[in-house]
Amino acid sequence: MKKTIISSLFALLVLAACENKLDINPQGSLTEGVIEINETWVGQQLISAYAMLDGNPGYFWAPASNWTLGDVASDDFYKGTTISDQPPLNEIERYAPNTTNIYLIRKWQAIYEGIYRCNQTLNSISMAIENGVEESKLKPLGAEARFLRGHYHLEAKKIWNNIPYISETTVEAVPNDVDVWPNIEDDLKYAVDNLPDTQDDAGRPTSWVAKAYLAKAHMFQNDLDAAGPILDDVINNGPFSLVTNYHDNFNGEKDNNSESVFAVQNSVNDGGDGYINGNRGNRLNHPYAADAPGGGCCGFFQPSQNLVNAYKTDENGLPYLDTFNDEDVKSDQGVPSDQAFAPYEGTLDPRLDWTVGRRGIEYLGWGPMPGMRWVRDQANGGPYVAKKHEVLKSQEGTISAAGLPQYNAINTPLIRYSDVLLWRAEVHVENDQLPQAMELVNQVRRRAANPNGFVMNADGTPAANYFIKEYTEFPSKEYAEKAVRFERRLELASEGHRFFDLVRWGIAESVLNAYVSAEQDQRVYLKGATFVSGTNSYYPIPLEAINTSRGVLKQNPGY
Numbered sequence: 001m002k003k004t005i006i007s008s009l010f011a012l013l014v015l016a017a018c019e020n021k022l023d024i025n026p027q028g029s030l031t032e033g034v035i036e037i038n039e040t041w042v043g044q045q046l047i048s049a050y051a052m053l054d055g056n057p058g059y060f061w062a063p064a065s066n067w068t069l070g071d072v073a074s075d076d077f078y079k080g081t082t083i084s085d086q087p088p089l090n091e092i093e094r095y096a097p098n099t100t101n102i103y104l105i106r107k108w109q110a111i112y113e114g115i116y117r118c119n120q121t122l123n124s125i126s127m128a129i130e131n132g133v134e135e136s137k138l139k140p141l142g143a144e145a146r147f148l149r150g151h152y153h154l155e156a157k158k159i160w161n162n163i164p165y166i167s168e169t170t171v172e173a174v175p176n177d178v179d180v181w182p183n184i185e186d187d188l189k190y191a192v193d194n195l196p197d198t199q200d201d202a203g204r205p206t207s208w209v210a211k212a213y214l215a216k217a218h219m220f221q222n223d224l225d226a227a228g229p230i231l232d233d234v235i236n237n238g239p240f241s242l243v244t245n246y247h248d249n250f251n252g253e254k255d256n257n258s259e260s261v262f263a264v265q266n267s268v269n270d271g272g273d274g275y276i277n278g279n280r281g282n283r284l285n286h287p288y289a290a291d292a293p294g295g296g297c298c299g300f301f302q303p304s305q306n307l308v309n310a311y312k313t314d315e316n317g318l319p320y321l322d323t324f325n326d327e328d329v330k331s332d333q334g335v336p337s338d339q340a341f342a343p344y345e346g347t348l349d350p351r352l353d354w355t356v357g358r359r360g361i362e363y364l365g366w367g368p369m370p371g372m373r374w375v376r377d378q379a380n381g382g383p384y385v386a387k388k389h390e391v392l393k394s395q396e397g398t399i400s401a402a403g404l405p406q407y408n409a410i411n412t413p414l415i416r417y418s419d420v421l422l423w424r425a426e427v428h429v430e431n432d433q434l435p436q437a438m439e440l441v442n443q444v445r446r447r448a449a450n451p452n453g454f455v456m457n458a459d460g461t462p463a464a465n466y467f468i469k470e471y472t473e474f475p476s477k478e479y480a481e482k483a484v485r486f487e488r489r490l491e492l493a494s495e496g497h498r499f500f501d502l503v504r505w506g507i508a509e510s511v512l513n514a515y516v517s518a519e520q521d522q523r524v525y526l527k528g529a530t531f532v533s534g535t536n537s538y539y540p541i542p543l544e545a546i547n548t549s550r551g552v553l554k555q556n557p558g559y
Helices: 001-013 039-054 067-070 087-092 103-131 135-160 181-194 207-222 224-237 246-250 303-312 415-431 434-450 477-492 498-505 508-519 545-547
Strands: 077-080 260-264 299-302 404-408 412-416
Touching: 001 303, 039 103, 067 077, 067 087, 067 103, 067 299, 067 498, 077 087, 077 135, 077 207, 087 103, 103 135, 135 181, 135 207, 135 498, 181 207, 207 224, 207 260, 207 412, 207 415, 207 477, 207 498, 224 412, 299 434, 303 477, 303 508, 412 415, 434 477, 477 498, 498 508
Parallel strands: none
Antiparallel strands: 077 299, 260 412
């Protein structure tokens, strides 16, 4: 579906965003009598709704990966680059975004533009049926539109909590003081019931994808009992499985593999503008060097020392659940690239070096990461660079855009199968089913332990001292809970989940304030930063949205 999005959008300029997404009449009147409302037109409108999955036209301010609101706001990543670059991200990193923050404005606009396009599709379906098109031909398209509407509202809900639900019959601004979870669930349940089990286009949802999303909605409501049976169905009967090698999830040549539940379909070199669908949300997040992937732009999104420390393993090949941050993994902080440096020799989880670029460790065929020379400002953003969204050297100009290396065709994963397994492990822990939880965690660790999937040196030897083993017991519910949550961090780091996980687990305040306390001497811009549970658990509603609604929307508490 990657190229289909591009070829169809030019025919859909009529669908450009209105200036007021919350105060518009149903849109059938815009096209009635001008365009034939039939199955083809409905399909084109649906493609326009898919096009908003990548956050465009929000550009890098509304990334589908949520690297800004989900990772930089957590203990996993620094903003990176220099302190003066993109100051609105400094606010997010310090848990103090204001109501005019451009990242929040663009994210809101992107999400509600996606909802607007879903609703246009649904209104066109009603009109097409009135015009004599068979309902059976349109029902699957309506199910896709409702799935996407559920996705967009779920994204908004986890970011802002108090949001308006906008349906195809909405004719005026809607208050945001009503619980919209039932509406989100209704959309996803409709998708479960009316989507096919398989799709010809890999980027389109199936009933199995909708079930995974419905389970996600329950997980974010802490309704684990409702999530459990749905997750069991997806795990036991669905089409998904872990791929053999961890990095295959971030290799553009292996997009839409068996582990990809739902992903944004990025594309380059496809006959369009060359880059417009090419992972634009991550275009700033490349090493700051011309000889690195991305061609020297722009040094954002740098992994934290805290995250790197989490990948240390003990004598049993297990993580240090409580003491991981007591001692740092050795880094080249302050060591120029032309001076000698030997990487950390202790044991590590191999997923570290697929997630983080460390000096002296092979970087996707680009050679050993050279350290300071690839980092824009080590004193500000630390010594590490991100890795999951970067192309292999052998893919330069093919998976990355020819002449525009900041853009690439690596899909943005929204839900992976490992995500599903670890959600189910959480439910098992809550129900004191500790052996079952351990087995699911071990499935994820077993894949990570596959030596064929390790980062290797040019001579074929492992790039670091990788040592990872499975758990042999979960001795208590408290231990099991820590182990499952820790595994999610190790497995899903840099995929935009961390902040939202900490909030839904109710531990964001304790974890993030401890993180700031440990980091502020080295990352001085964190001095004085404080996370307050409740206020900082959700972002402020953009002032622009409140003004556009003529005051119908109310601001989140504390802002």
